[in-house]
Amino acid sequence: MFTGIIQSFGTMRPLGGDSWQITCSDSCSAIMEDLAYGDSVAVDGVCLTVEDVLKDGFIATASPETLRRTTLGEVLTNGRYVNLEASLRVGSKIGGHFVMGHVDGIGKLICVEQTATSWEMTFNAPSTIDRYIVPKGSIAINGISLTVADYSREISQFKVAVIPVTYAETNLRDLIPGSLVNLEGDILGKYVEKFVYFGKENNSVSQSAQNEITPSFLAENGYL
Known part of the structure; x- marks a missing residue:
């Protein structure tokens, strides 16, 4: 279980078969501090299991089914950063909402507009998740806990307002219209x-x- 508060960026590199090396960025102390074999890490909102701990990252398996149902395969094609979050520890603060790391569907960025206080981002919602979207409710986009600002069921689109710190410290800043994202509805x-x-x-x-x-x-x- 996770809370949707991103702790670091990372990159993915195939090692052969279904194994992948995830290398953390320089600001990865929160991820690597006590990372151990068998731990869970959310990679762009996808829960992966640590199979080996490296000096600056870890090795995990992403099966063909995982790649098919998420954007991790697309990440490799575009070479962009992934969001990383270690699993929630008992007693830790829940800064976002309960995120399971089980992606419900792949959405697409429709448009983004910068305002005086935020970036307003509009995404489409596939049928596998749109019934869980409600205005002012929670949704995880690439593992990031966000609040739904507006939702139109008729056109299956929703909008979120991203504050500057979230925009700067997650890969939302790298998205352009047409970019694909992992979506997970609120478990509640x-x-x-x-x-x-x-x-x-x-x-x-x-x-x-x-x-x-x-x-x-x-x-x-x-x-x-």
């Missing part, structure tokens, strides 16, 4: 969806209750 939304519709398959909840959450519905299902 996924569990709410599961709980609300759990009776749909066995008909234990009426169709009207499925379509509307009411106090009586919550009481009947143990929420009150």
